[in-house]
Amino acid sequence: MGTIFNLIILGVIVWFLYQRFVPAKGIKNIKAAELKAALNNKGSKQFIDVRTPNEFRGNHIKVFKNIPLNELGKRAQELSKDKEVVVICQSGMRSSNACKTLKKLGFNDVTNVKGGMSSWRE
DSSP states (O other), X not given: OHHHXXXXXXXXXXXXXHHHHSOOTTXXXXXXXXXXXXXXXXXXXXXXXXXXXXXXXXXXXXXXXXXXXXXXXXXXXXXXXXXXXXXXXXXXXXXXXXHHHHHHTTOOOEEEEETGGGGOOO
């Protein structure tokens, strides 16, 4: 009985880690260095920063619009489903979650900035 319980717990932990760290299907990941090239092609992309307004005020990239992660569901209509959405946060975790949310809301072209603002150097 104890062995089965341990296997179930192990399975839950593996599933949780898989869900947390494996990129969702259809979400592109770019590094901050690749973001610089993407910023040169602003016309076909929209850029959102999902950090809190306070974090955004402290430091942000000019073309990014602040839509905090907790408001994304309500404010997703501010974005066009016809353009790529590039998402950034501080470390890449919240933006990854935001990308998954956007995919569920029907956005097809979604890109996460891995490493977030922590890896950005202007």
